[in-house]
Amino acid sequence: MTDEAATRELLVELLGEFWRRGWVSGTGGGICGPADGGGLLLAPSAVHKERVRTDEFFTVDPSDGRVLRSPDRADLRPSECNSIFCLTHRTFGAWSVVHSHALSAVLAGDAVAADGADHLAIRDLEMLKGIPGVTNTDVHLVPVIRNTPREPELVRQLEAAYADPRFRAARAVLVRDHGAYIWGADVLEAKRHTEVYHFLFEATVARRGRKVEERT
């Protein structure tokens, strides 16, 4: 099995797992991974992600998002995540990016919005060590950007967040009312970061609820 064939199978498996956890649902959310020859494999837009088959990915050129190879079905278009996935690849060398629509990401974003901040500060959690170069004694900052009507319009805000030195350690960006982008050097690292950040979002939401309760 070529590397790309194995990647296609892994992407299909992970889309199923993310769907079972509610991180992709209602045709929203997605993931990309490396194609042989330097392209990015991208799921189609507007399809049930857990039903995508290994022969239904697009291959795009990460330098500009141009479609290099299409699946053999005329009704499919490449995912709207295309420009964001390519930007994230070019900025960090990330060969895999996950787009999550998890409720925990939305609620973590709500908490930040209530504070009027532009980032989520996460501390006091062993799980922080799952992010490269971060340890459990760090305060880890995750940028939070505003949602916009179409996903490509998020690109400008993402460029600013990616360039901000406060967020150098982050492997995720929260989008308010929407979800998160989470990336890694390869598909399995992106999977690890996806599990780590969802745990961090859930812990943030649970601890914040508790703190308010105990103050009353």
Next chain:
Amino acid sequence: MTDEAATRELLVELLGEFWRRGWVSGTGGGICGPADGGGLLLAPSAVHKERVRTDEFFTVDPSDGRVLRSPDRADLRPSECNSIFCLTHRTFGAWSVVHSHALSAVLAGDAVAADGADHLAIRDLEMLKGIPGVTNTDVHLVPVIRNTPREPELVRQLEAAYADPRFRAARAVLVRDHGAYIWGADVLEAKRHTEVYHFLFEATVARRGRKVEERT
């Protein structure tokens, strides 16, 4: 495989998935889909929906709910959803309707009842884009009707809700203390709307709880 055979398999698969998520349970809840020749495939009443087999669906005439074809088991009756599914088909051309008994639908209905309103207003969520013609900057109104002792008696309230111009974009109706009806042009669209609306109900319930907490 004929279209209808594929639809029967898909309906069985989705009933299992909805049951695993708690959207159908205790023999409650259900789904219909298109039969070959213009009928609607309907699960039997009072059976464990995740145990329904492909040969156990009724075929009904959506113009009046009359049974066109029965499964080969004398102990089965067509689902009580029959008249509601047929009404929804005639009103919107929906070939698939889901009846959910999810706790999140009940709790979202409770929130509306506490406000004395006849609808749930949902805003500030990217997931709204999963509903045709709706975008994340809209305030999306879902009608909420009162529960009645028998499901066919819900029909009159549904007719009024379906005709109300405030709810033109809605693909769902909440029934207080009971659940929701959610529909789509075909089975996969109904599945997408079902995932989208359950996310919206869960987000509504979680955000509402949080808002009250933070006010204290």
Next chain:
Amino acid sequence: MTDEAATRELLVELLGEFWRRGWVSGTGGGICGPADGGGLLLAPSAVHKERVRTDEFFTVDPSDGRVLRSPDRADLRPSECNSIFCLTHRTFGAWSVVHSHALSAVLAGDAVAADGADHLAIRDLEMLKGIPGVTNTDVHLVPVIRNTPREPELVRQLEAAYADPRFRAARAVLVRDHGAYIWGADVLEAKRHTEVYHFLFEATVARRGRKVEERT
């Protein structure tokens, strides 16, 4: 396949499902069903219930709990539920009884204890119709008894609850700090009641939390 062979397979399947939902765990919880010839099939004590095999059930005489047939493993003893399952069978003719260790049952019992009551009153939920003879406009009363160090010692309290005319419609008893017993005429009816009551317990706990929040 004989009726008993099918029942053994169904019991094994349901133990797996209940375990995945957290209703049996840590070797606690269980289910019984009808054996050919009028006995009750009973899982062994102190084993991981989702790992029980079809040939590991005991057959007991429901008139006195005497073991009629043992599995072919000397290290197994019949479940501690034996006397309660037999009592429930003799009182109601129930051929299947589920013992749940669900957290929602414990929390529903806590709510009752906080009120100083000996029962849980459930109302305004369509799911009530899943219990024979109950409709969604009824106030359904479920008895709540105190926990005791050993399960057979619960028998006296259960006898009183089973005889109490206030609880005639109940197919379940809550045991504080412990869980619930839920029964049906056959295994599939017990399964339906198990799903229905867990929904009712979860709804009770969620609504009660919400009511307190909104009062603050």
Next chain:
Amino acid sequence: MTDEAATRELLVELLGEFWRRGWVSGTGGGICGPADGGGLLLAPSAVHKERVRTDEFFTVDPSDGRVLRSPDRADLRPSECNSIFCLTHRTFGAWSVVHSHALSAVLAGDAVAADGADHLAIRDLEMLKGIPGVTNTDVHLVPVIRNTPREPELVRQLEAAYADPRFRAARAVLVRDHGAYIWGADVLEAKRHTEVYHFLFEATVARRGRKVEERT
């Protein structure tokens, strides 16, 4: 199949189950079990635990943690839990230790920290009987230690907790902001204790939330 081959299969199965429940995630968490000849089987470090294969375990000498046998892949290192698993084995004769990263363990630790205590006191739960020698009328004390940057540095705190007579009945230690270590005489007992303690942590968190709510 040798005992060790069966143990390797059981460990792989349990890692998958713990991952599905969120008790191990993001490459964190783990389990050990007995190797033939008196060693301990240990998963590799920094790998997705639910993807570990039966031939990827290390065998270590529990008297000092020395690696006796390595898997046939040069890129793998033994889990960081090595020294803690070996300490737990030497202290209690435990042949299986689970390291959980569950959110419920973190939140239960938070509750203790808010009280300024060095242990969690659990009472009034039938599930306590799942721990050897404990009954539902006992107040069961679980030690809680502080998290440290690296797992081997937890060893000193663990030695003190293991020697403390107040915690003689405990089969678990909570690590604040991190998770828990849970053990048993063999793999299936460790599994039982793991399910029991996670239930106890979840019940503690839920009851504590409720108590605060009802005080308001």
